[in-house]
Amino acid sequence: MLSVRDVRLLPKAHLHLHFTGSMRPTTLLELADKYGVHLPEALTSGEPPKLRATDERGWFRFQRLYDAARSCLREPEDIQRLVREAAEEDVRDGSGWLEIQVDPTSYAPMLGGLIPALEIILDAVDAASRETGLGMRVLVAANRMKHPLDARTLARLAVRYADRGIVGFGLSNDERRGMARDFDRAFAIAREGGLLAAPHGGELTGPASVRDCLDDLRATRIGHGVRAAEDPRLLRKLAEKGVTCEVCPASNVALGVYEKPGDVPLRTLFDAGVPMALGADDPLLFGSRLAAQYELARRHHGFTDAELAELARQSVRGSAAPGDVQAKLLAGIDHWLSG
């Protein structure tokens, strides 16, 4: 029989998931109710919103929806619930390791400041990890719409809390704004503090943005990076350096980066030997979670089970999971394939 293995049972690592974006839609409705927040209709219809973020207006609309959802997270118990449910959803989808991405600055006003916000988040991750058995860590992501000095502050903070579960430093929001190199000092601080560098690049803008992440920020992973597919030399470089691209196919289609699932260049990256870690990005807004990304690779790109297993291995190897966790997941992947 062909391709009957359940991708939800394939062990994998999830390396690209944003904090508020990980929320269950039903939880958002309950929290909005709790605080009397009037949500935009796009978040209450039960259907993923129609977005087109390839122009600045579309991206702005996406950010507005994200902000509206985030405004419903007000108390530590909301944060704890969000993280626990994100972990539960990941476990259900076969994830054995989750690195969740957050800019604590955005939660600071509600939670009593930057440091309390970060501590509440890290405690919630720790608790959710213990409750669900899922290995979890945090990437602190700076916002490229803000001043590079804010990013440096955040990098220093991330390094200071590294022993509390922070493994990496990211850079998110509109790639069309500012230059990656404006944030080079922040990334140097993060790298020197032992964190992995995982900025967003090659999503809304082309291969040059991926190259900037490599050259200016010395990225060891790229958030998205799919647009590298447009440049064969860049693909070779990513493959040679073993830089994992955190590819989020459903997100790419939802935001209009590609017209349809079959257009996301999964094959191009895979055949070029660029390691990938499929991710869900913002399931709240895009309507699909981790296993669905693997299902998409199978259905729209003809990935065989052996190739899906290889994708899962790449996600594990690209993660910050300790050696024993990686070994266990890799063994589980072999077991899935041989079953």
Ligand SMILES: [Zn+2]
């Ligand atoms: Zn992202």
